[in-house]
Amino acid sequence: MIILGIETSCDETGVAVYDAKRGLLAHKLYSQVTLHAEFGGVVPELASRDHVRKLLPLVKEVMGEARVELQDLAAIVYTAGPGLVGALLVGAAFANALSFVLKIPAIAVNHMEAHLLAPFLEPDPPDFPFLALLVSGGHTQLIEATAFGKYQILGETLDDAVGEAFDKVAKILKLPYPGGPELAKLAKKGNPKRFCFPRPMVNRKGLNFSFSGLKTFALNCFREFGDDDQTRADIAYAFQDAATDSLVIKCRRAIEQTNLTQIVVAGGVSANETLRQKLDHMGKEESLKVYYPRLEFCTDNGAMIAYAGWRYFVAGKKGSDMEIKVYPRWEM
């Protein structure tokens, strides 16, 4: 059973072919980073237009690499939300048109659920139930995942998502877009003893997060202490240290509350080295197993979409019946 997966929710066109028996056959990503770089962030209309340009050639390339013909496909899976409405519509229209021609289902999947399932593509996958920490550019959530499709949100951000905070602080520090990985790189040169940022929300009960205060703290620090290279690196270090501590503290609390023994960490920020080190350390202390996707599947990609769609397809989910509907905001 062969599935074609399509991801167009934001600024990456992702395509993958997944086979139930052989696993992932091929996957490719076309990143729009250079297109948006001069604007310092994603320009939605440019993103949609670029998906239109890149999607078909990318599908042809990936199908060729996987040595798969259109007639071999059992279903087409696409991200239906959350994301940028115009960008989502490109993938949804493409998938539904192909499904109409091939007379196979077009299955809509939730982008955040696909992130959560990404570690299942690894050789040593997790098993339900687990605690999921979803950390991306638009979401920061702690989720109790009891079974496939059964998720309860235990906590989430009250303001900025952690990836968004990384990107905004990176902008303050005059780093190029996309800021998160650039800030992490700069933080390596930071002096750990120079600044200490607060750990937001840790003195409050519950499992919610807040990151906008850290962003303001970084801005005030930058204004007060100047923007020489060392100060920028010191601010990057202090911000990253505080943001990742806040995530780890709440994870530990969620584990105490649920007694779960596995943590799945996914979404763009799960690529962050400092976060991984801190979570691995906590895992050792608490005898927990921590699972991540491989680095290239932390950020947006077609492979996680194909995999999530395959799970829904075998679970009996029906296709979207030519209804091209997308959900810019969509709770999983």
Ligand code: KG4
């Ligand atoms: O999952 P993703 O690719 O897209 C969304 O679904 O939002 O996540 C993108 C986010 C961006 O905010 C980006 O700056 C952040 O993930 N990110 C990182 C790192 N790599 C990506 N943040 C911190 N450290 C990283 N290494």
Ligand code: ZN
């Ligand atoms: Zn994402």
